[in-house]
Amino acid sequence: MMVADVQPVRDTVAGNPSVEDKSKSDRYSFVTRWLTTLTLLGVAVGTATGALCNSYKADSQLVDVIRFPGQLFIRALKVVVVPMVFSSMVSNTAALGKSGSGNRMARMVVAFYLFTTVIAGLEGIALFNMFKYSFEPLTNSDHIDASLESVSANSEKLTLLSTVLSFGRDLVPDNIFKALLTNQLMGVMTFAIVLGYSLSNFSGGDLVIQFSDVCFEALVTMIQKVILFTPLGVGSLVAGSIAQADGVLSVIQNLGALILVILFGLAFHVFIFYASLYASLTRKNPYKFLAGLPRVWMTAFGTSSSAATLTTTCKVCEDLGVSKEVINFALPIGCTVNMDGGALNLPLVVLWIAHVAGQPISGGMQAVAALTSMMLSIGGSPIPSAGVSILVLAVEATGVKLTTQVETLVAFCLALEWLIDSLRTSVNVTGDAIAAAIINHLMPADLYPPKRCDEEQPCDKQRFANQA
Helix, strand or coil: CCHHHHCCCHHHHHCCCCHHHHHHHHHHHHHHHHHHHHHHHHHHHHHHHHHHHHHCCCCHHHHHHHHHHHHHHHHHHHHHHHHHHHHHHHHHHHHHHHCCCCCHHHHHHHHHHHHHHHHHHHHHHHHHHHCHHHCCCCHHHHCCCHHHHHHHHHHHCCCHHHHHHHHHHHHCCCCHHHHHHCCCHHHHHHHHHHHHHHHCCCHHHHHHHHHHHHHHHHHHHHHHHHHCCHHHHHHHHHHHHHHCCCCHHHHHHHHHHHHHHHHHHHHHHHHHHHHHHHHHHHCCCHHHHHCCCHHHHHHHHHHCCCCCCHHHHHHHHHHCCCCHHHHHHHHHHHHHHCCHHHHHHHHHHHHHHHHHCCCCCCHHHHHHHHHHHHHHHHHCCCCCCCHHHHHHHHHHHCCCCCCHHHHHHHHHHHHCHHHHHHHHHHHHHHHHHHHHHHHHHHCCHHHCCCCCCCCCCCCCCHHHHHHC
């Protein structure tokens, strides 16, 4: 099922979900709440276990056993996320192609979401460089093995031209199967976008698009199952890292500084960037519109899911004067592809991990990291804790080696993923609402696209209902 197929979401907009859908949503929210508590408990147990092992100088084999569940958790995330991103990019690109590329509203929606996502990624890079000196590298990060020192020395010799050429080669893989096997993300996503657009141009491609949709749904379900092991995986990683680490206090201090920078960046994106964009395009007071969104923010923060918040976003936007035609078209698409919070947060966290772990990333590669993060945020899924799987892949895709320091930093970031994910989701749904309001102002009523829901082609809201 494609994004374009869910746009009206008739029952969702009306605020009348079925009893079965509501029951699933309640059960999922219950599990999510307990998962956060168990994750924090896993961090506490892992910290105590690691500190105990560190105090008594535990044998390295025992530490390896303690770290083993966490390593399996990371591997399980990595094996699922690449095919999930691939199938998502194929189906989303095909859906946007079929939604009417010649339609003015379709062009405006896609252009708006892409523009804000690019700006969010650039903000992530800018924030890191502004506050870089607030992050202290780990005390033992100087003890990098010879291979990492060689990589660092070679990276300094890279010129802007060589970086651009290397990035261009990564965009065009010579073997898609090799790119999938070796996690060459840029090549995989480029191929998926071109394939999805090509499939949307002829009727025979519908079967492949449907296959991609089914694969995406199955892989999202797998991710949800893997995320249930977050308490064990994160606790194991924290314990194994602390057992052999000397700078845990430094990690916590750096993490506190990172959280403050993320909060500042997300607030800037909403109250400065979104507000300025709204004011310049509509000539209205943006803060009056934002003042009507607290109910959307509370729902997004509580569910950590753009899909689960879709009902509330639609209702609030309608109360604020946005037409149903725009709501039905723009919000479901934004729910899937508009992830500004992730596009801002992910490059910032990746660059922070590299810097604190003693593997700083050059300016040219920072742009690559931002673009990779933007594509991953678009190719992700609107479910709680989707960033858990994407973070690990983004770190590797940027060329950061998974050393002990990197595993320690990743583990602590995953431990706080519940908080960051809630904040990201609040920004994402705000972007959806702002987009709907701006497009509603710019679009004449007679240019609204025809409604797609009718007796011959009923709305298919099951994708969002399942994820909620």
